[in-house]
Amino acid sequence: MTLYDKLWASHMVDELPDGSTLLYIDRQLLHEVTSAQAFATLAHTGRTVRRAASQLAVEDHNVPTTGLEVTDPLAQEQLAALRSNTSRFGITEFAMGDRRQGIVHVVGPEQGFTLPGITIVCGDSHTSTHGAFAALAFGIGTSEVAQCLATQCLVVRKSQNMRLVLGGVPHPAVSAKDVILWIIGRMGTAAGTGAAVEYAGPYVERLSMEGRMTMCNMAIEMGARVGLCAVDDSTIAYLENRPMGPRGRLWEQAVALWRTLHSDAEAHFDREAHWDVSALAPQVTWGTSPEQVIAIDERIPDPAAQQDSKRREAMQRALDYMGLNPGQAMTDVAVDQVFIGSCTNGRLEDLRQAAAMVAGKRVAPTVRRALVVPGSGEVRLRAEQEGLDRLFRDAGFEWRLPGCSMCLGMNEDRLAAQERCAATSNRNFEGRQGAGGRTHLVSPAMAAAAAIAGRFVDVRHWP
Amino acid sequence: MESFICHEGVVLPLDRVNVDTDAIIPKQYLQSTARTGYGPFLFDSWRYLDPGHLGMDVGQRRLNPDFIMNEPRYAGASILLSRNNFGCGSSREHAVWALLDAGFRAVIAPSFGDIFYNNCFQNGLLPAMVAEADCEALFAWALCDAPASPRLLVDLRNTTIQRADGTGQPVGFAIEPFRREALLRGLDAIGETLAKAERIAAFEARHRQAMPWLFATETS
Numbered sequence: 258m259t260l261y262d263k264l265w266a267s268h269m270v271d272e273l274p275d276g277s278t279l280l281y282i283d284r285q286l287l288h289e290v291t292s293a294q295a296f297a298t299l300a301h302t303g304r305t306v307r308r309a310a311s312q313l314a315v316e317d318h319n320v321p322t323t324g325l326e327v328t329d330p331l332a333q334e335q336l337a338a339l340r341s342n343t344s345r346f347g348i349t350e351f352a353m354g355d356r357r358q359g360i361v362h363v364v365g366p367e368q369g370f371t372l373p374g375i376t377i378v379c380g381d382s383h384t385s386t387h388g389a390f391a392a393l394a395f396g397i398g399t400s401e402v403a404q405c406l407a408t409q410c411l412v413v414r415k416s417q418n419m420r421l422v423l424g425g426v427p428h429p430a431v432s433a434k435d436v437i438l439w440i441i442g443r444m445g446t447a448a449g450t451g452a453a454v455e456y457a458g459p460y461v462e463r464l465s466m467e468g469r470m471t472m473c474n475m476a477i478e479m480g481a482r483v484g485l486c487a488v489d490d491s492t493i494a495y496l497e498n499r500p501m502g503p504r505g506r507l508w509e510q511a512v513a514l515w516r517t518l519h520s521d522a523e524a525h526f527d528r529e530a531h532w533d534v535s536a537l538a539p540q541v542t543w544g545t546s547p548e549q550v551i552a553i554d555e556r557i558p559d560p561a562a563q564q565d566s567k568r569r570e571a572m573q574r575a576l577d578y579m580g581l582n583p584g585q586a587m588t589d590v591a592v593d594q595v596f597i598g599s600c601t602n603g604r605l606e607d608l609r610q611a612a613a614m615v616a617g618k619r620v621a622p623t624v625r626r627a628l629v630v631p632g633s634g635e636v637r638l639r640a641e642q643e644g645l646d647r648l649f650r651d652a653g654f655e656w657r658l659p660g661c662s663m664c665l666g667m668n669e670d671r672l673a674a675q676e677r678c679a680a681t682s683n684r685n686f687e688g689r690q691g692a693g694g695r696t697h698l699v700s701p702a703m704a705a706a707a708a709i710a711g712r713f714v715d716v717r718h719w720p
Numbered sequence: 721m722e723s724f725i726c727h728e729g730v731v732l733p734l735d736r737v738n739v740d741t742d743a744i745i746p747k748q749y750l751q752s753t754a755r756t757g758y759g760p761f762l763f764d765s766w767r768y769l770d771p772g773h774l775g776m777d778v779g780q781r782r783l784n785p786d787f788i789m790n791e792p793r794y795a796g797a798s799i800l801l802s803r804n805n806f807g808c809g810s811s812r813e814h815a816v817w818a819l820l821d822a823g824f825r826a827v828i829a830p831s832f833g834d835i836f837y838n839n840c841f842q843n844g845l846l847p848a849m850v851a852e853a854d855c856e857a858l859f860a861w862a863l864c865d866a867p868a869s870p871r872l873l874v875d876l877r878n879t880t881i882q883r884a885d886g887t888g889q890p891v892g893f894a895i896e897p898f899r900r901e902a903l904l905r906g907l908d909a910i911g912e913t914l915a916k917a918e919r920i921a922a923f924e925a926r927h928r929q930a931m932p933w934l935f936a937t938e939t940s
């Protein structure tokens with residue numbers, strides 16, 4: 258059996274005659290943007306929450322990052338709805354100002370709410386992040402959020418098994434973000450459609466939990482709803498003594514079961530690909546889809562060379578939107594803003610990598626704003642204990658409060674039209690960071706270096 | 721959930737691949753706590769030339785004459801035709817609500833983003849998956865060869881799409897049997913699941929034995 262098969266089998270409540278499965282959901286994460294209508298559905302139909310202790314709510318998408326006061330009336334209303342819904346049903350909520358508050362996908366693992374062997378869902382596509390802990394984790398829509406609140410179950414269809422086996426040791430300045438962007442560039446945004454993707458091989462085994470989370474986070478960007486990594490010593494070490502995780506005898510018992518959470522040697526995968534990442538260069542997206550990505554030392558591709566007419570048109574439209582030309586060197590492209598944060602790269606390890614680039618340097622005067630938004634209050638505090646905030650501040654970065662911030666620009670942190678941004682987030686869609694804004698996805702080190710240089714640079718040669 | 725059996729209407733050919741849910745309904749509209757009212761903001765940044773926000777009077781906005789949705793020929797469209805990977809990206813169910821609110825009942829494409837696809841069925845919007853070649857032919861017809869307002873008939877009973885004027889051959893679309901059944905009958909997913917209360921309770925009892933640490937803070 259594959260890891261995915263095992264997780265599936267251990268949560269099957271019923272097999273329905275049509276081939277779908279009634280799957281038991283152990284845990285659900287809630288946030289303010291996709292839950293209000295779900296609670297309204299419950300109220301509407303006179304239903305209640307089945308297991309309040311299996312739910313955890315955090316405020317993240319809409320919160321300001323400059324202070325604790327919410328001035329936007331619509332954001333206020335959404336946050337108020339989450340607070341009243343959770344208190345009414347006895348659901349734990351981490352509100353703004355609580356050190357445990359932050360982006361759902363950072364908070365879950367950090368608090369030990371996310372654990373190996375569980376099923377965990379959230380009304381957010383990047384729920385795949387939690388698969389780094391060998392949990393079956395996937396994003397759902399609001400109707401399913403309601404279904405999960407009321408029944409603790411979802412009607413789902415099993416996906417195919419897909420495995421990406423990664424080997425090689427890349428340059429130390431090349432991170433998991435570069436690896437996943439490169440893979441999406443090679444395989445396309447639909448490569449994982451209908452599949453659960455397990456990342457395996459020596460590269461993944463050596464990777465930190467933070468790096469694994471980055472890779473699982475972006476599984477959705479290649480069309481897969483689920484990303485997975487097997488349990489190993491790193492997984493267990495990360496989870497020890499987490500506030501919401503098991504303790505004492507239960508911990509021992511849990512670890513014994515978790516150790517079985519890997520694909521068996523003879524397991525069958527419907528799709529499989531092998532990649533060697535040794536020679537990988539830092540990656541930068543040039544277009545409006547994560548698959549439109551090149552190495553920092555490559556030139557922007559020419560649509561004219563593309564055979565497929567649909568792809569050619571899409572490339573041309575992306576270049577027009579991004580204000581770039583074929584043949585341009587990425588290192589000649591100047592940036593207006595820099596965003597370091599998000600559920601992809603807003604963890605302590607990411608901030609350390611970024612801070613290492615900026616120590617003793619200054620943000621280029623041509624960069625209008627450089628933001629560092631820690632993924633959670635916990636990340637923020639620990640970074641401050643290490644003095645990372647000082648390094649960033651002294652270099653001219655703004656050190657913000659935790660939240661999704663400019664990953665999607667629902668709060669005030671946005672790009673103006675035609676502003677260009679080096680961002681550590683996961684989506685470079687048109688308008689994602691602000692109407693007309695131009696997003697280039699990069700690693701934390703690449704974003705930090707771009708802030709200092711005022712343009713994209715190859716961090717393998719950073720002084 | 722509303723059922724879907726058969727629908728006839730004007731088809732809007734949106735000739736783009738990878739139409740993501742951010743494009744279908746941009747983030748500034750996700751601040752609403754309602755399920756309705758998103759229709760006027762569907763495809764907002766393509767459809768209008770000026771920026772929009774929740775609660776504004778869209779009648780005052782400048783329409784983008786180059787966006788196909790604004791062509792009189794496709795006015796009142798209720799069937800959307802698009803390309804591969806339609807609805808990729810964010811899980812926002814608002815994308816489905818916006819399509820429904822704008823009067824769409826079906827979306828035809830060769831492939832869909834997984835979560836969007838799922839969300840369609842929760843709301844009675846039909847995502848009809850067609851072969852690439854059939855999609856191409858539908859585009860050619862809806863963009864060029866069709867009469868003033870191209871009308872299609874989408875029938876879930878025999879899973880076919882045909883031109884409402886009866887010309888051409890009908891094309892089939894793929895849909896899993898259980899999805900089809902649920903749409904035809906307009907099932908209430910929560911109600912259906914709650915009817916399995918006994919099985920769920922029995923599973924929970926076994927699961928509590930297997931992974932007691934997940935229930936440590938609850939009393940049985």
Ligand code: SF4
Pocket residue numbers: 317318360361362381383599600601660661664665682683
């Ligand atoms: S950080 Fe970005 S991608 Fe992650 S949950 Fe927030 S908005 Fe979504």
